[in-house]
Amino acid sequence: TMSTTQPSINITNAHLASSTPDQRKQGLLGFVEIEIGRGLKLTGITLRRTLAGRRVLSFPSRRDNRGKEWFFIRPLDDETRRSIEHQVFEILGIEGTGQ
Numbered sequence: 001t002m003s004t005t006q007p008s009i010n011i012t013n014a015h016l017a018s019s020t021p022d023q024r025k026q027g028l029l030g031f032v033e034i035e036i037g038r039g040l041k042l043t044g045i046t047l048r049r050t051l052a053g054r055r056v057l058s059f060p061s062r063r064d065n066r067g068k069e070w071f072f073i074r075p076l077d078d079e080t081r082r083s084i085e086h087q088v089f090e091i092l093g094i095e096g097t098g099q
Helices: 022-025 080-090
Strands: 011-020 028-036 040-049 055-057 062-063 069-071
Touching: 011 080, 022 028, 028 080, 055 080
Parallel strands: none
Antiparallel strands: 011 028, 028 040, 040 055, 062 069
């Protein structure tokens, strides 16, 4: 359940660019750009569908030559991740489950 406190990150705008049909078959639904407050834009976030059919945001990262994943941006905890997803999905007019 969502906390009744003010979210620690205030998403003020979001834009979704659709993926290709082949990417959608692999669970990649699109590319998301979000604005935080009036001074920060984050790109490289993807909207994905899990095997269970849930929609989630995936944050940009790279893997080093040892296979360790390094995130460029990411929520620091699960509550923040859920808050960001909730705000972005609300702005985009999509639900977290289903197609």
